[in-house]
Amino acid sequence: MRTRILIADDHAFVSWGLAKALSTLDGVEIIGSVTNGIEAIVQIRKTKPTCAVLDYNMPGANGLEVFLEAKRWSPETRFVLLTGTATAATVRTLVESGIHGVCLKDDSEAEIIDVVRQVCAGRTVVGASVTRMIKAPTSDVSLTDRELAVLQAIARGHTNASAAESLGISPKTVDSHRTNLMRKFEVNSTASLLLAAVRAGLLDPGGIR
Numbered sequence: 156m157r158t159r160i161l162i163a164d165d166h167a168f169v170s171w172g173l174a175k176a177l178s179t180l181d182g183v184e185i186i187g188s189v190t191n192g193i194e195a196i197v198q199i200r201k202t203k204p205t206c207a208v209l210d211y212n213m214p215g216a217n218g219l220e221v222f223l224e225a226k227r228w229s230p231e232t233r234f235v236l237l238t239g240t241a242t243a244a245t246v247r248t249l250v251e252s253g254i255h256g257v258c259l260k261d262d263s264e265a266e267i268i269d270v271v272r273q274v275c276a277g278r279t280v281v282g283a284s285v286t287r288m289i290k291a292p293t294s295d296v297s298l299t300d301r302e303l304a305v306l307q308a309i310a311r312g313h314t315n316a317s318a319a320e321s322l323g324i325s326p327k328t329v330d331s332h333r334t335n336l337m338r339k340f341e342v343n344s345t346a347s348l349l350l351a352a353v354r355a356g357l358l359d360p361g362g363i364r
Contacts, residue, residue, distance in 0.1 A: 158275050161202060162188040163195035163221065164210040164237075169260070173208060176264050180272055192216025200228035206275045211238035211245070222254050233274050237267070239359070246285050258282030296339050296355055303357065305332040310349055310358050 160177055162185065164170045170188040177183055186202055189195050193215035199207050207225065209218035216224070218236045226232065236249055239260035249257050256274040258267050262282050273280045298306065301322075308318035308329075315333070319326040337343060340351040352358040 157182050157184045158206065159184050159186045159202070159204045160271070160275075161186055161195070161198055161204040161207045163190075163192070163198075163207065163213060163218070164188070165190045165213050166210075169210070172264075173267075176268055177208075177271060180268065183275075190214075192218070192221045195221045196225050196228075199225040199232055203229040204232055206233045206235060206271065208235045208237065208271060211236055211249075219249060219252060219254070222252065233277075235271050235274050250281060250285075256280045256282075257285050259284045296357070298336070298339070298357065302332050302336055302339075305329055306336055306348075306352055306357065309333065309336075309345060310352070 158180070160183060162170050162173050162177075164173070167190075170190075174185045174188060178185055186204055187198060189198055191214040195207065195209060195213070196216065199221075207221075209221050211218040213221075218238070222234045222236065226234070233255045235256035235258070236254050237258060237260050238245070238249075246257065256270045256279065258270045258280075259282060262270075262284050266282055266284075270280045270282050301324075304322055305318060308321055313321060315326040315329045319329045322329070333345075333348075337348055340348055340355075342348050342351055349358065
């Protein structure tokens with residue numbers, strides 16, 4: 156019986172690379188790729204693949220949201236989540252959600268293929284990089300969900316105005332959260348804030364612009 160895999164990633168090159176790499180596994184058939192979370196849910200419900208490989212950051216719905224919704228419609232499907240901008244807190248949430256496999260996009264091709272192979276074989280696997288991240292000391296700084304969202308927007312290079320538009324709040328509210336973040340981290344500049352957040356494990360340096 157063939158192992159049918161669906162790939163969901165909004166970067167065409169990443170999808171192509173994953174498909175090419177996973178096609179080297181015996182008995183694997185790549186049944187398609189989609190570019191956003193809503194499409195992923197629809198296709199998983201329709202095709203009921205053996206395994207769905209999901210990007211964490213996608214338009215429409217993120218990888219965790221896809222997993223939580225799609226498993227209702229296709230309970231036999233196993234899920235692997237790839238992330239390139241994970242924080243320790245995000246990774247812990249993913250693992251605690253019950254997803255079958257988690258690995259980082261900057262893991263080697265061989266590591267990612269091995270995680271998918273093991274998940275398809277019925278095991279639950281956390282990549283080595285993810286394991287190290289989970290075991291890292293946690294930050295003493297406690298952020299609300301909104302503060303974390305603002306911090307991530309700042310890391311992506313948003314101004315107060317563009318962050319406000321992205322998050323559906325006012326620029327004044329964004330500025331207030333920015334002030335609170337600087338107070339909590341005891342810094343007085345955006346650069347120092349981002350550096351402190353990286354050191355605390357709340358931001359992935361690869362996601363900062």
